[in-house]
Amino acid sequence: MEGFKLIKQGAESKLFQGSYLGVPTLVKDRFKKKYRHPTLDDTLMKERIKAEVRAILKCKTVGIRTPTLYLVDLNRRSIFMEYFPYSVTAKEFIFNANESLIEVLSHCIGKLLGKMHANNIIHGDLTTSNILISNKQKIDIFYESFQNLELILIDFGLSHTDSTIEDKAVDLYVLERAILSTHTTTYNIFTGILNAYKIENKNYKEVFNKLEEVQARGRKRTMVG
């Protein structure tokens, strides 16, 4: 890939940044994982590219901001998509922002996820690394106010679009675990998210009840040395 440079290695892919048809582009390359059986690797790579594309498009139709897709190439194991040059991950944001901004962020994330679930989209890998915060004014300023910032949901490789209450609860549970393992703010981010989730998903009660079950199951799993 000429002119593209590696900018990151994510949880399962390498991310290259460059220009495609004259626009800033990010290439998400699900490179071959030599550690796993080639048949398994191939199946997973294709499944995930398809899942990612499907969910990104479905999100767009319901008004959730996701990267615009430019090119999908299963043979090259790659998705070409819109690159957000003036962005940080929610994780970085939380590390750097003050409490009140984190509170606003949690609120925005909650609404976003409520809407996503109300439309039966399950993300499958909700972490603060998979939410981007982009400055619409095309400047690298993030920690002053939330005014010009927008949330972009990314990394839909583990997503699916036919969903049950259980799936939604697990989706939130995965996020809760991810937050606990990285963030130690005094403000309770996850509670903030759940409060705002209610606004957009009218079935929140069912989801929250299920979430309690899933949490209890997680707590109860016995360990036998």
Next chain:
Amino acid sequence: MVIAIGFEGSANKLGIGIVKDGEVLSNCRRTYITPPGEGFLPKETAIHHRQNVLKVLREAIDKSGIKVSDIDVVCYTKGPGMGAPLATVAIVARTVAQIWNKPLLGVNHCIGHIEMGRLITGAKNPIVLYVSGGNTQVIAYSKKDTAYSLSNDPSPGYNIEQLAKKGEKYVSLPYCVKGMDVSFSGILSYMEEKIESLLREGYTEADLCYSLQETVFAMLVETTERALAHCESTEVLIVGGVGCNERLQAMMHQMCLERDAKLFATDERFCIDNGVMIAHAGAEMFNSGTKMKWEDCFITQRYRTDDVETTWRED
């Protein structure tokens, strides 16, 4: 300087070890071996531990070359594990602590494996994959001084490594990774349901073991990789009985190569349950000022890793 003695007996291994500031002075062990094909049961295992514990204790003290009065703290496995064997060994630890007039500390078995792994590998802030017959977890220590278990699900617990080596044909099996969590229930019920027809289709038992192992380990490695990425860590530590599996280590090593991370795997002597790991983890707790009241020195069959406050970690 801290000298600690550790008593471990949560499963079929009875181990007593003595450490002095991370240096192993003795590491003695007896394994309760059951007839082939039979698992170990709590009652028989407890009897085995009871019959051997004093001999092993004598051995551990003699080998270490220290006097009982040099010991600073007595540590024992508080859980998780099987009730009766845990209790048998804990009673002995409690008794000697009283006779010797030393403080007593209960240690989480999984934390024991992890701290031991960190000690012998020198890993600083690794993502830890804990895999033993009964239990699998990916663990990231958080900055909030609590060990968070990112996932925790019963593993198949089959010793299939040897048979898997003879397998050749790969059959696709259900693969389930949810964020940093894995679930093996799908793959196990699929196996139960399909095993007859797969064998009829010409797959051998070895093929099935091979495919099962490839799939399950791929899930574990992927989950670990996700935790590495999210926690921005570059170190992986594998501990626990299944951690000795060569195929798992090879796969993990390959994954680490592909992202410039470093794999630490502890060797057989320490992957397997032992008393030293309890002594070492207990010594860390002791050093950081942890004290336990006598009435808190009970045992618990269920004990989550994230219930432990990691007071001894500075990062």
